[in-house]
Every structure is written in C-alpha cells, then in structure tokens.
Amino acid sequence: MSSSSTTRHSPHRQARRGTTGAYRLVRTLPGSVDPPLLDAAQRAVVDHPGGPLLVLAGPGTGKTTTLVESVAARVAQGTDPARILVLTFSRKAAVELRDRMAARLGAVRGPQATTFHSFCYALVRAHQDADLFADPLRLLSGPEQDVTVRDLLAGQLDLEKQGHAHIRWPDELRACLTTRGFADEVRAVLARSRELGLGPDALADFARRTGRPDWSAAAEFLAEYLDVLDAQGVLDYAELVHRAVLLAERPEVSALLAGQYDLVFVDEYQDTDPAQVRLLHALAGNRGSTPGGGGGRNLIAFGDPDQSIYAFRGADVNGILDFPEVFRRADGGPAPVGVLTTSRRSGDRLLEATRLLTRRMPLTRLPSAKVRAHRELGAVREGG
Missing domain, CATH: 1.10.10 (Arc Repressor Mutant, subunit A)
Incomplete structure (x- = not known):
C-alpha cells in the first residue's frame, strides 16, 4: 500500500516508513477547525438560552453548521459532550455530523450522534429481559x-x-x-x-x-x-421504535434518560413519525415541568415543513407543525421558533423563482411571520 493511497482514503491516518522499509499506519488526532462566521439568525440559535426551540431551516441555509456551532458553544460553556445527544435519520447524516463535530471540537470527545433507530436499538438492548431473550434481538x-x-x-x-x-x-x-x-x-x-x-x-x-x-x-x-x-427473537423497524417508546415512557426509564442527557438536538425534524415524537417527548418533554406548564427541557429541532416528502414511510408533517405546542417551555408557553434566513446554495435569481411558488402556498399552523421569513430567503451571491 502506498503512502499516497493511504492518506487519500484515511484523512486521520498517516503512512510512515518504518526501519524495515515497510509502511505502517499511525493515527493522528484531528486538529480543531476555526469557527465559521455566522449570520445574525444563526447566532441567535447558537445563543439560545435554554429550553425547547424549533429552527426552520431550508436547503442551503447553513443548518448543519448552526447545529455544530450550537454543540461547540455548549461544550465551551462546560457541558459534558457525553450529555449531548444528536439524532438524525440516516447513517450517512450521522457520520457527517460526528466528523464535523469532531473536527470543530478538536481533541475533545464529541457528543453522541446517531440515527433514531440506532438509539432505539441501544435502548431496547440495554433493557432486554435476559430470561426471555438469551441472544441480542x-x-x-x-x-x-x-x-x-x-x-x-x-x-x-x-x-x-x-x-x-x-x-x-x-x-x-x-x-x-x-x-x-x-x-x-x-x-x-x-x-x-x-x-x-x-x-x-x-x-x-x-x-x-x-x-x-x-x-x-x-x-x-x-x-x-x-x-x-x-x-x-427479531424486530422490524417500526416495532423497534414502538418498544423503545414504551420503555422510554416508563417512569424509571424516563428518569434515567432525563439524568443522562442535558441537551437533545434533532436534525430533519419534518421526517419524524408519531412514534419518534413520543420518544422525544419522553426524552426531553417531561422533566422540570410546572403545574400547567411544559417540560422545558433543552430540545433544539431543525426542520423544513415545506420539505416533508417521506409520508410513504410514516413521516407526519404535523410533528413539526405541532412542535411549539407539544414541547412547551417550563412556564407553559409555546416553544419559540427561529428561522435561518440566508441561502448559501442558491443565487438570487433562483430564489426569486422559488418565491413565485411559495407565495401561493398556504400558511401553516406555525407563526405566520416565521413561515414567511422561512420562504423569503436572502441570497449571499448573485446569479442563478
């Protein structure tokens, strides 16, 4: 194996020639990257003081960057990365989030970034009845x-x-x-x-x-x-989430999870189904509530209600539309809604064309001013 091919496919490894002339792989710690320049909308999300928050974020608005910077800010403030949970929907997205958080935090151990199904499997496996199931599900x-x-x-x-x-x-x-x-x-x-x-x-x-x-x-x-x-001794994916929800809603397990995580992030929230929303409520919706109030837990969800395309596999856009009411603040008020308003992927001409369509779309149950801001993106560059 040549050193050039090794370093090309393994960015955190280096191939060095030993005394015998053979190459050996040496793991090198990634260096931290400089923090990016955030706009005001992104900075408002990063500086969110606590409690639930829904962030409306369309394609190319810097959603992942904002999520990573929010994690980095919490770690810089003293939060243990092990007490931060990041949930997403695909293994590819989870790997990308882990890599970007590791690069941003440098040598600091990053938080857990995983898919809903991986999290559910770990939860069910941890509480699996050994008398009923000798082997892992x-x-x-x-x-x-x-x-x-x-x-x-x-x-x-x-x-x-x-x-x-x-x-x-x-x-x-x-x-x-x-x-x-x-x-x-x-x-x-x-x-x-x-x-x-x-x-x-x-x-x-x-x-x-x-x-x-x-x-x-x-x-x-x-x-x-x-x-x-x-x-x-097997489970399908829907049954896996269902059993994880039943576990998470048990008082003793809910208390255990509440004591395990201080902050939960969710990416692509518009793709959640009702069972996953119930799981999140068990994770981040119960502790610290006041009479007549909400859970008040630190839950930050990123999503785009105009991009919900997975209804065929159970995704329900009502999950994101109902977020402010389902995940209320500790004082009982609805969760605030933030908006990322700048597109870094599309030029002004393309955005002007999309506005011709979005202006004809009905407003959702979310605050109308926030929905309009979400659909009226500004461009950072001219052209198509």
Missing part, C-alpha cells in the same frame, strides 16, 4: 419482513382451504392474499399501526367503530405477526 431487514408477511398470508390461505382459518379476510381480498402488492399494503398497515402506538386490540376496536372488516382482519394478522417475531 436482531433487526429484520425490509426483504426479510416482506418474506415473513407473504409466508404468513400464504399459510392463512392454506388454512382457509382446509377449513381451519382463524383470520377472516373479506371475500373481495381473499384472492389477493398471495400477491406482492397486497403484502406491501399489509406491511404498511402494520408499520403505521405501531407508529401510532396501536396494538392488535386497539386496531380491532378502531376497525369495529369504523366498520372496516379489512382492518379487523389486519388486527388479527398483527397479533399473529408479532407472535412470530417474538418466537424468532
């Missing part, structure tokens, strides 16, 4: 879940032909049980049910109230599906 991949659902549906069809079926699907759906499309629909119902905190009994009650025999059958299928997963 395994996460079910998407293809594995698809196979499991299709096998269960096919098995039900076989039982029905033998006159032993215990799940009664409506006649108009019975011919679809073995199709991939129907299995996908069932998977979606299972996932959305768990994201909303619904178990088989609650889903069955809802089906009866709404007169939906297909949902009643889905409730029975959900019970069987969960039994199969438990027998195999």
Whole structure:
C-alpha cells in the first residue's frame, strides 16, 4: 500500500516508513477547525438560552453548521459532550455530523450522534429481559419482513382451504392474499399501526367503530405477526421504535434518560413519525415541568415543513407543525421558533423563482411571520 493511497482514503491516518522499509499506519488526532462566521439568525440559535426551540431551516441555509456551532458553544460553556445527544435519520447524516463535530471540537470527545433507530436499538438492548431473550434481538431487514408477511398470508390461505382459518379476510381480498402488492399494503398497515402506538386490540376496536372488516382482519394478522417475531427473537423497524417508546415512557426509564442527557438536538425534524415524537417527548418533554406548564427541557429541532416528502414511510408533517405546542417551555408557553434566513446554495435569481411558488402556498399552523421569513430567503451571491 502506498503512502499516497493511504492518506487519500484515511484523512486521520498517516503512512510512515518504518526501519524495515515497510509502511505502517499511525493515527493522528484531528486538529480543531476555526469557527465559521455566522449570520445574525444563526447566532441567535447558537445563543439560545435554554429550553425547547424549533429552527426552520431550508436547503442551503447553513443548518448543519448552526447545529455544530450550537454543540461547540455548549461544550465551551462546560457541558459534558457525553450529555449531548444528536439524532438524525440516516447513517450517512450521522457520520457527517460526528466528523464535523469532531473536527470543530478538536481533541475533545464529541457528543453522541446517531440515527433514531440506532438509539432505539441501544435502548431496547440495554433493557432486554435476559430470561426471555438469551441472544441480542436482531433487526429484520425490509426483504426479510416482506418474506415473513407473504409466508404468513400464504399459510392463512392454506388454512382457509382446509377449513381451519382463524383470520377472516373479506371475500373481495381473499384472492389477493398471495400477491406482492397486497403484502406491501399489509406491511404498511402494520408499520403505521405501531407508529401510532396501536396494538392488535386497539386496531380491532378502531376497525369495529369504523366498520372496516379489512382492518379487523389486519388486527388479527398483527397479533399473529408479532407472535412470530417474538418466537424468532427479531424486530422490524417500526416495532423497534414502538418498544423503545414504551420503555422510554416508563417512569424509571424516563428518569434515567432525563439524568443522562442535558441537551437533545434533532436534525430533519419534518421526517419524524408519531412514534419518534413520543420518544422525544419522553426524552426531553417531561422533566422540570410546572403545574400547567411544559417540560422545558433543552430540545433544539431543525426542520423544513415545506420539505416533508417521506409520508410513504410514516413521516407526519404535523410533528413539526405541532412542535411549539407539544414541547412547551417550563412556564407553559409555546416553544419559540427561529428561522435561518440566508441561502448559501442558491443565487438570487433562483430564489426569486422559488418565491413565485411559495407565495401561493398556504400558511401553516406555525407563526405566520416565521413561515414567511422561512420562504423569503436572502441570497449571499448573485446569479442563478
């Protein structure tokens, strides 16, 4: 391996020639980078005195820089990095945040930056009942879940032909049980049910109230599906978050988490689903409340309500729209809303074109002045 190829792919390592002529890898600590120049809107977020805060941040507005600088400011003020939690939605984003925080803080150990699912897995694993599960719980991949659902549906069809079926699907759906499309629909119902905190009994009650025999059958299928997963010692991603929420809402676990983290950051908050919002409320919404007040915990969420595009996987834009009311200040008032108002990615001509569209968009439940500021970005450079 040449020294040039080693240093190119491993920026924090250097290849040095030893006495025998062979190369060896030597880890070098990254040096801290100089703090960036922040605009007034970014500085207001970094200087937030405490409590919940929602930051409206569109593409190219310096959101990640603002988040990293907020973390650096808290560490400089004496907060232990281990008591700061940063949550995001993809492994790639989590790695980028860890790298940027490490570079900004230099030799100081950075805070935990992880995905929601990784955090949930660690929480469930830490409280896993050793008597029930000898081995660590395994996460079910998407293809594995698809196979499991299709096998269960096919098995039900076989039982029905033998006159032993215990799940009664409506006649108009019975011919679809073995199709991939129907299995996908069932998977979606299972996932959305768990994201909303619904178990088989609650889903069955809802089906009866709404007169939906297909949902009643889905409730029975959900019970069987969960039994199969438990027998195999596996969890799908929706069930993982659901169980983490149930754990985090237990008083003793909630107290433990509240004592573990002083500050929680969330990136891409518009992509949260109801279960993840409940998890955040357990993490940062309960401690320090006053009668009639909110939790008052230090929770800073960055998001763009005009960019919520993951409804197909359970994301609910109401999470960001309801943030000020759900995560209230300790005095009971709604959480404040900040706005990053400068685009560093798009030129003024492109921003002028986007304004022609955003001016026709209805205002959301968030403060109207903040939404307008979020949509009327200023440019740092001219051109397209």
